[in-house]
Amino acid sequence: MMRVSHSRAIAAGALAVATALGTATSAGASPAPAPVPTAAPAPGTAPAAPPAPTASTRAMMAAAKPAPDGSRLDHVVQINANQFNAYVYSAAMGKLIQLELIRPTHATGPNPTLYLLNGADGGESGTTDWEHRTDVVSFFAGKQVNVVIPIGGASSYYTDWLRPDPVLGKNEWKTFLTKELPPVIDSALGTTGKNSIAGLSMSGTSVLSLAESDPGLYKGVGAFSGCASTGGPVGQQYVKLVVDARGGGNTMNMWGPVDGPDWRANDPLLNAEKLRGTTLYISSGNGLPGPHENLSAPDVQGDPGKLVQQVTVGGVIEAATSQCTQQLRTRLNQLGIPATYDLRNDGTHSWGYWQDDLHAAWPVLDKAMSK
Numbered sequence: 479m480m481r482v483s484h485s486r487a488i489a490a491g492a493l494a495v496a497t498a499l500g501t502a503t504s505a506g507a508s509p510a511p512a513p514v515p516t517a518a519p520a521p522g523t524a525p526a527a528p529p530a531p532t533a534s535t536r537a538m539m540a541a542a543k544p545a546p547d548g549s550r551l552d553h554v555v556q557i558n559a560n561q562f563n564a565y566v567y568s569a570a571m572g573k574l575i576q577l578e579l580i581r582p583t584h585a586t587g588p589n590p591t592l593y594l595l596n597g598a599d600g601g602e603s604g605t606t607d608w609e610h611r612t613d614v615v616s617f618f619a620g621k622q623v624n625v626v627i628p629i630g631g632a633s634s635y636y637t638d639w640l641r642p643d644p645v646l647g648k649n650e651w652k653t654f655l656t657k658e659l660p661p662v663i664d665s666a667l668g669t670t671g672k673n674s675i676a677g678l679s680m681s682g683t684s685v686l687s688l689a690e691s692d693p694g695l696y697k698g699v700g701a702f703s704g705c706a707s708t709g710g711p712v713g714q715q716y717v718k719l720v721v722d723a724r725g726g727g728n729t730m731n732m733w734g735p736v737d738g739p740d741w742r743a744n745d746p747l748l749n750a751e752k753l754r755g756t757t758l759y760i761s762s763g764n765g766l767p768g769p770h771e772n773l774s775a776p777d778v779q780g781d782p783g784k785l786v787q788q789v790t791v792g793g794v795i796e797a798a799t800s801q802c803t804q805q806l807r808t809r810l811n812q813l814g815i816p817a818t819y820d821l822r823n824d825g826t827h828s829w830g831y832w833q834d835d836l837h838a839a840w841p842v843l844d845k846a847m848s849k
Contacts, residue, residue: 529555529556532556534554534556534562535553535554535555535556535562538551538554538562538564538666538667539551539553539554539666541665541666541667541668542662542665542666543661543662543665543666544661544662545569545657545658545659545661545662546657546661547569547570547657547658548567548569549566549567549568549569549570549654549658549659549662550566550567550662551564551565551566551567551662551666552565552566552567552574553565554579554666559583560580560581560582560583560615560619561578561579561580561581561615562578562579562581563576563577563578563579564576564577564579564666565577566658566659566662568650568653568654568658568659569658570650570653570654570657570658571648571649571650571651571654572648575628575629575630575654575659576628576629576630577626577627577628577629577659578601578608578609578626578627578629579624579625579626579627579667580614580615580618580619580624580625580627581624581625581667582619582620582621582622582623582624583619583620584620585622586622587622588668588669588670589622589623589624589667589669589670590623590624590669590670590671590672590673590674590697590847590848591623591624591625591626591660591663591664591667591669591672591673591674592618592623592624592625592626592673592674592675592676592843592847593626593627593628593655593673593674593675593676593696594608594614594625594626594627594675594676594677594836595627595628595631595636595675595676595677595678595681595684595685596608596627596628596629596631596677596678596681597677597678597679597680597681598632598633598679598680598720598724598725599632600629600630600631600632600633600634601627601628601629601630602629602630602632606829607627607629608627609627611776611777611829611832611833612776612829612832612833612836613833614627614833614836617836617837617840621840621844623844623847624663624667624669626659626663628654628655628659631649631651632646632725633646633680633720633721633724633725633726633727634646634649634651634721634725634727634732635651635680635681635683635684635687635717635720635721635732635744636651636652636655636677636680636681636684636688637649637651637652637684637687637732637733637744638650638651638652638653639731639732639733640731640732640733640734640740641731642731643727643728643731643732644728645725645726645727645728646721646725646726646727646731649732651684652687652688652691655688656688656691656692656695660673660695670847672697672847673695673696673697673847674696674697674698674699674700674757674843674846674847675688675689675696675698675699675700676699676700676701676702676759676836676839676843677700677701677702677704678702678703678704678832678835679702679703679704679795679799679827680704680720681704682701682702682703682704682705682799683701683704683705683706683708683746684704685699685700685701685704686699686701686704686706686746686753687708687744687745687746687749689752689753689756690746690749690750690752690753691752693752693755693756694755696756697756697757697843697846697847697849698756698757698758698759698842698843698845698846698847699753699756699757699758699759700759700760700761700835700836700839700842700843701758701759701760701761702761702762702831702832702835702836702839703761703762703763703796703799703803703827703831703832703835704762704799704802704803705798705799705802705803706745706746706747706750706802706803706805706806706809707745707746707747707748707802707805707806708741708744708745708746708747709741709742709745709747709748710745710747712798712801712802713745713747713802714736714741716798716799716802717729746806747805747806747809750806750809750810750813750815751813751815753810753815754813754815756846757818757842757843757845757846758810758815758816758817758818759817759818759820759835759838759839759842759843760803760806760807760817760818760819760820761803761819761820761821761822761835761838761839762796762799762800762802762803762820762821762822762825763796763800763822763824763825763826763827763831764796764797764800764821764822764823764824764825765792765793765794765795765796765797765798765800765825765826765827766793766823766824766825766826767789767793767824767826768822768824768825768826768831769824769830770825770826770828770830770831770834771785771788771789771826772785773785775788775828775829775830776828776829776830776833777792777828777829777830788826788828789826791827792826792827792828793826793827795826795827796825796826796827799827800821803821804821807819807821818839818842820835820838
């Protein structure tokens, strides 16, 4: 009992320090960027025409079928041979959601789908996301899988909120990701209907909760540097750090009071039994400097100040997620639910390690979708 209390104290202290310092930009939890004004077209100038459809985008649009609630594929823009931006209308949220798609360069037939969720930034800044901080495009280009990366949902935990938030708006991400999006993607891309999902930091928690909410939807789950407990004191502090401190939102609008039922209903640790039968890959560092604490790291890019931030703030946050991950392993072991773990003896809360995690998790997730 003393050990558990001591670990919780360490994690709580780590989160308190992170809150005081501000979340690490390297953690997918960078401060929300200020809105950039959009210049109005010059008088008498017609707005720019959308890119012309290609054979690939026309094929997707022709094959796409709406979800039962009316969510639908609105349009697709081809970026290059295997990259696309797709825009899906979410009936639950009443808006278009951008998706970054990576398709096989040479598809050999119907392929499964890997959904990748961004961190607390939601990919909204256009700089702190899977595409810009990792080699995700080149890594998957030759693999027989469709990769879908939603853009949006900053500080939302990709969950269904109780009510709209004055700052973060209307969030019905669980509905979108589990009910609205899969049938649209399966039809538009002609998939096998088999899915996996992976996420980091904030979404390292979300992917577990999403899998629990719809058992069987995802054959495999990759959770990198997340905190599975949202119902306990440490987990609640972590959630508030992301939603309230970082995002400017209000967790009362998300799950209500911390002693209410929604915090427990969305706690992956408490609901871990629902992960039975799902292939799991779970990873975390421990906060100590490791191989990616250097000036060439993707979050540092030669800036000594950013390196200091990655070591200090990123180290503190990862120390806390390490405690959460140890709790999850203990719980899964108690339930007899197998998982593949990579609990490193070093590593901060930063993108270099999450690229490593994605590379290591892929064979596990690929095998799960091949069954």
